[in-house]
Amino acid sequence: MAFDHDAKLFDVLANGYHLNTQLQALLGGRPLDSLGQQEAMAFSQELSRVFKVSMSMLNSNTVTRVRTAPEIRTGNSSGVIIQAAKKDKRARSDSGEVVTPVKKSREDGVTRKEITASPYKDGYEWRKYGQKNIQNCNFVRYYFRCSRDRRCEAKKKVQQQDGSRGQLSPPMFEVTYVNEHTCHVLRAIANGGAARMAASPRTTNRPYRVLGVVDTARDDGGVLFDDLSSSFPRIGAGGSAQENETIVSCLADVIRGAAPSPLPSPWPPAAEAGASDPAAASSYVPPPMQASARHSASVGVADDGGAMTTMMIDDTDFCWDPSPFCAVGEADQDQLMMDHRDMHVDAARLADTEWPRHTSAGAWR
DNA sequence: GGAATTTGACCTTC
DNA sequence: GAAGGTCAAATTCC
Structure with missing residues (x-):
């Protein structure tokens, strides 16, 4: 998996190197007319995207996920036992006996x-x-x-x-x-x-999966990445819905060559802000959206020259208005809208969670 | 007043 | 018996 990630990162950087070579050739050849300036700008923008995507890929490796136990449940789950009475303030049965739930193993x-x-x-x-x-x-x-x-x-x-x-x-x-x-x-x-x-099985951990990024402006069909779930472990391997949504949104911004857009999702900045200002976090209102009944969808991002870069997403049940790439399925629309709204409300509530906070004196409490 | 958090006591496992 | 994990009454917060 790590090797796969590194290989993809290498491909991205190699693409950047290739772009830079072309840009140098363009700049070193002839005085640039308006068309040449446009080409140079296009190369420059493409290089920016390469850098941003590379940084995103590197950043995706900052979290280490370790499965510490096989997916085997241990311990007795049969219910309760009745023990001899001890000094205990806990619940008693009608007959006065102390009823204590059976403890499971430490990491059941x-x-x-x-x-x-x-x-x-x-x-x-x-x-x-x-x-x-x-x-x-x-x-x-x-x-x-x-x-x-x-x-x-x-x-x-x-x-x-x-x-x-x-x-x-x-x-x-x-x-x-x-x-x-x-x-x-x-x-x-x-x-x-x-x-x-x-x-339509779907866990809250994985509402969708980025299958790849396609740049249709490229002659070769333009597949920049395929199956980003392997390159971005947090997208495909259990990252939260908020994280995933933000990553997808940021990637769309990266591909578009624009600065990251302000918060399609409250994660992460709003959650951080909410820790000190829960009211601000809880007052966040998601933008209007459209629901999609399809199990795969695309987020299209138009480049300046009209070329289209498309992010392929699997299991996508919704996307943001006004993207024209989501087919709206009326049957599930209401429920999906509720789900999506809940997601934002949940994130806002999460910001209320009490955590040790850093004080101005440099201490944690 | 209800919900969430704190905290000392208790339970299980090693 | 020590250490980690959980419970639940008391307390605090909204």
């Missing part, structure tokens, strides 16, 4: 570890239920569980890493996710949408 279910400087940007709502001083660690460990649905078994632990409070580098956190989210399934069932989800 699937776990996933992630080293990140922003442990709160994962697209889910979490409720803190405990914290613990850990031996040989300078920082306490925080325990969270999914607050979207009480029945959802997803949990996460957040542990700031020792030595990550340097002056120059941001604090790094190890986030351990335990159990998969079931809240979206529960919600779908509650909404009567089980059939729809079965017909």
Whole structure:
């Protein structure tokens, strides 16, 4: 996987080198007329895109994802046992016996570890239920569980890493996710949408997948990248909906050669801003959108000369208005619009999560 | 007043 | 018995 990523990055940079060679040839040949200036500008813009895409690809490698356990659930899940009465303030049965849920193993279910400087940007709502001083660690460990649905078994632990409070580098956190989210399934069932989800399986982690980027202005058909999910692990391999959406949007901007557009999604800047100003985050209103019933769609980006660069996206259920590339399926439109709206509301709520914050005195509390 | 967080006590595992 | 994980009453916040 890493090799594949490096190979694609090399291809992008090689393309940039080739473009620069052509630009040098153009500039070194003859005095530029208006047509030559346009060509030079086109090369320059293409080079900018190469740099931006390369930086994006490098940036996508900053997060390490490690699956620490095979997808095998362990532990007894059969229910409760009745123990001899001890001094315990916890719930008792009608007969007075102490009823204690059977503890599962320490890491029951699937776990996933992630080293990140922003442990709160994962697209889910979490409720803190405990914290613990850990031996040989300078920082306490925080325990969270999914607050979207009480029945959802997803949990996460957040542990700031020792030595990550340097002056120059941001604090790094190890986030351990335990159990998969079931809240979206529960919600779908509650909404009567089980059939729809079965017909179009989609997890909240992966609403769509970038299949590739095609530059139709190129003579060779212009495939710049294919299957970016391998090049951008966070797109295809479990990144949050907000992250994915932002990456797709930024890529569209990169391809268009423009500066990144202001927040199609609240991630990441709004989440950061929301930590200090939750009101601003919660007041964010998504722009109008169109829903698509297709399972694949394209985000088209027109270049100056009318050439078209197209980002191929799989499993895309929606896109932003006024893109003409989304066919609107009326059947699912209402539900999809609700889903999309929920996504933004969720992100805004996420910004309210209480996390250790950096004070002006340079300390964390 | 309800929801979220804090925190000490308790439970399980090693 | 130590350490990590969870519970739930008390407290705080909105």
